[in-house]
Amino acid sequence: MCCLAALPLTRAWALDAPTGPIVLTVTGRLRLPNAGAQAHFDMDMLEHLPQHSFVTRTPWYAMPHKFTGPLLRDVLAACGAQGSNVRAIALNDYRVDLPFEDAQRFDVLLARLLDDKPMAVRDKGPLFIVYPFDSSPELRSTVYYSRSAWQLKSLEVL
């Protein structure tokens, strides 16, 4: 875990400035902000982080679906985030706190594609925090379902 966490830190290049509409704002304890104390991401920046995907069942869809996007830990690493909790805030002001180590322990996706298609706001887009529920029975509980925020707007590193 340490190694995985340390690797992005050692890269330590400054985060690019967004060129398109901002889809994600990261606030809080950041070492590599790109907009004052915050880090702004457009869809292009997220697309250029290493992409991962998995198919999993979820409580929100009847059938298993494929989710694609950067890992939450890569996003957090990209802006040099460091803390104990990450507060996810959705467009509808839904908010939930994720333990920072969730991003390290699990391959938590910041999904931007659902079945290889971008997600509209009405389809829980544009960003959706998805845990790999099918990888571990531990994850198939209300605790992790509630941490899976959709219509994600911003992350606050606490």
Add this chain to the structure above:
Amino acid sequence: MGVALALVVAAVALVQARQFALLKHTVTYQDDYVVLSLYQVEAEYLRLREQWATALHDGDGLDRAALQLRYDIWVSRVGLLHNERTARLMVGNADYAEPLGKMDAFIARADSLLGTSQPLPVNAASLATLKPELDALGAPIHSMTLSASHHVSQQIAERNSAVRRHNQVALALTVFLSLLVLAFGLMAMRQMRLLGERQRALVDLTAHLREARRQAEAASEAKSVFLANMSHEIRTPFHGLLGMLSLLRDAGLNARQVDYLRTATESADHLLTILNDVLDMSLLESGRLTLTEEPVDLRDLLREVESLMRPQAQLKSLALHIDADPGVPEKVRADRTRVKQILFNLVNNAVKFSDRGVVVVDLHRAYADDGKEQLEFVVTDTGIGMDQATLERLFKRFSQGDESRSRRHGGTGLGLEISRSLAQLMGGNVTAKSVPGEGSSFSFRMPLHAIAPAPKAELPVASAADPALAGMASLRVLVAEDHPVNRQYMAALLEGMGHRPFFAGNGLEAVQAIREQRFDIVLMDLHMPLLDGVGATLSIRGLPDGVAATVPIIALTADAFAQTRERCLMAGMNDFLAKPVSPERLSAMLRRLFGGAHGPETAPVGATEPPAAGPTPVVLDRATLNAALRAMPRERLAHLLQSFFEEGPEMVERLRVALRDGQALDLRVNAHAARGAALNFGLSALAQTAQALHEGATHVPAHEIARLIQRFEQLLTASREACEAAGLLEPVTE
């Protein structure tokens, strides 16, 4: 009970399963979560309406993006209500279906403005058109939320009551189960208590039985001890009684009184025998009889048995032969008294149950099944014999051959049982064989614990090569010997040593010769007709002529009994020479008496010992022959052999006659003489056959004897041929 337990366990399992299903149901449906979704639909609706109002108010400068976002969020929320799970919860419920339909209708219309496909320009006018429709959604959405809330509450209440019911059932089951366990526990305790009681009862019973057995044994032993003590106590005054009776005999009684006295003494003797038997039996039974081992001279013991039994045998005109194999050691470790007791019993029985013929006691070495060495006393009689049934009963207490017999012969019936018990105590046994009407044979075996014989005075013979002993004068030797061949043999030996032999054919002739002539020494055969060796010696020692009466007399005999030797010495003989007489022994004997070595001076003593009865005796024993050749000239030996073989057919004829006439004694005497002669010439096989005839004369079946005689005849021929082949029978001119 078991069925009840199974039912309870099944019920518990059922309740658990139901509860598990309930919990799973809850987790799956997440009704609470659905309620939250509905609330959020309502909240987002209110925020959209507010944004909508703001946009209308702003007119053409309205914030389209903000409105679009609020609209999209609300649409996504409404979309969630179409989610399969939510739908499942709300299916068939008008409270959901109607507002949902209205919302969908509104969305269809609003999408023409704010939809994702081809949105129309959004302006205040278009927004205003849809505003009433949007507002109209407020009431149904609210009622839907409330309804869902109530629905879920109701479900929760139902679930709770179900859980409560289950809990109650579970509680009841638990109580029942506890009661059952308690019942089982009580039952187990009761069982344990019962078991404990039973065990205690068993222990008590065992102790009781043990005590009873101990008492019974103690009583039985007390009886045995009492019997032993009483027998012993009775014996003491009894001996007194017997002593008095014997004194009375010498008190000058008249014939009639003597007769009474004899009867009384006989009865007393009989009674004493019974008492002794009872005493032995009770000692054996109470295990108090112990054996005391001591060095026992076997031949001495046999002599004792003979001297005691001979009068009885003579009384019934029975011949009594007691014989010991030369292979039997002189002394062994044994309980002298008990061995003698067994032998007395066996011989006494043999004499008692025989009305004619002979009783033979034969002692030889034997081997037990485990290969250990044993002594075997075989007592054979020619008595009435027994059938198989009688044999089987024989060693049982108080049993005798049959009732009539016991009346006729008397006895306690304990004798054989005591004998066998004693023999078994020694580590041996007593067994019996018998043929009705022909006789019986009892075998008494005991372990052989030989004692190395003490070195005898005459054995360390002075070396023949000692020059100080050389040059002994020629002696006049009287040989009293009835067998002509033996006579010739002795003559040859003595002449070979330079002495002058004279012969007497029987005891009377010998005494006569002593009275008439002077001899330096007499070699006296023990078994002679008319007057035997002992009788002749007694006569000679009783002669008035001092010189004649003190002539050295040496006994010659084929039997190796120390007892015989003692008898000879007691009769006044000086020494003893065992047959076959070897030149060395004769020479040593003469040297000892007359102080000079004579005869051949080679060959150590051991070289010419009589050949041991090996498993395959040779026809011609070279060692013995060589010894004989050293003692006499070759021609002499040839002559002797010649006469022996010439006499052969006559010998065989005598044996056959004895067999035909049933004269066992004649058979024995003839076989014995033939054996002696054959041994002297080293004709081992012949000697062995003669010995077998000698030993078997009284108890081996007639056809066996006939076979042995035939073998003897064949061996005579074979021996003669062997001698001829060895060039020992050169024609003699003498």
